[in-house]
Amino acid sequence: MRCELITIKVNGEERTLAVAPNRTLLNLLREDLNLTGTKQGCDDGDCGACTVLVDGRPVLACIKLAAQCDGCEVTTIEGLAREGRLDRVQEAFWHEGGMQCGFCTPGMIMSSYALLQRNPHPTEAEIRQAISNNLCRCTGYTKIVAAVKRAATFAEFTQR
Numbered sequence: 001m002r003c004e005l006i007t008i009k010v011n012g013e014e015r016t017l018a019v020a021p022n023r024t025l026l027n028l029l030r031e032d033l034n035l036t037g038t039k040q041g042c043d044d045g046d047c048g049a050c051t052v053l054v055d056g057r058p059v060l061a062c063i064k065l066a067a068q069c070d071g072c073e074v075t076t077i078e079g080l081a082r083e084g085r086l087d088r089v090q091e092a093f094w095h096e097g098g099m100q101c102g103f104c105t106p107g108m109i110m111s112s113y114a115l116l117q118r119n120p121h122p123t124e125a126e127i128r129q130a131i132s133n134n135l136c137r138c139t140g141y142t143k144i145v146a147a148v149k150r151a152a153t154f155a156e157f158t159q160r
């Protein structure tokens with residue numbers, strides 16, 4: 001299969017990569033760039049475990065072709081912490097105990113992060129809507145919602 005060259009910025013670093021037309025963004029991230037924080041759950045667009053940001057918007061990386069991301073900026077869970085410090089959303093999940101097995105957590109955090117970027121003070125209904133594509137088998141969602149509310153209270157939450 002013929003590959004094409006794409007250039008994407010991943011967590012702030014520009015990368016030029018040869019990708020097959022059927023290569024998904026998820027496989028590119030996990031297998032070519034070793035960014036395994038993004039999880040492979042259903043691999044079919046149903047669970048949200050693979051959620052990353054493409055140009056700031058949450059995207060299911062398992063059903064997004066890598067070639068469609070040419071020229072885009074991709075942010076994964078590995079791109080949130082800075083200089084060894086957790087991002088505020090990560091910190092809020094930690095404090096509230098918004099995870100159990102943790103498999104859904106990277107995707108949950110990316111969806112929540114995107115919500116707070118566009119809506120710094122969401123209602124509970126807006127939080128639940130924003131994570132409605134992210135399935136969690138463990139927590140019952142209550143602590144996840146509490147974590148997003150907590151993250152929203154950090155006054156210095158800033159856009160990146």
Ligand code: FES
Pocket residue numbers: 039040041042043044045046047048049050051060061062063
């Ligand atoms: S792995 Fe992508 S939605 Fe489940």
Ligand code: FES
Pocket residue numbers: 098099100101102103104105135136137138139
């Ligand atoms: S914490 Fe286990 S699936 Fe959400």
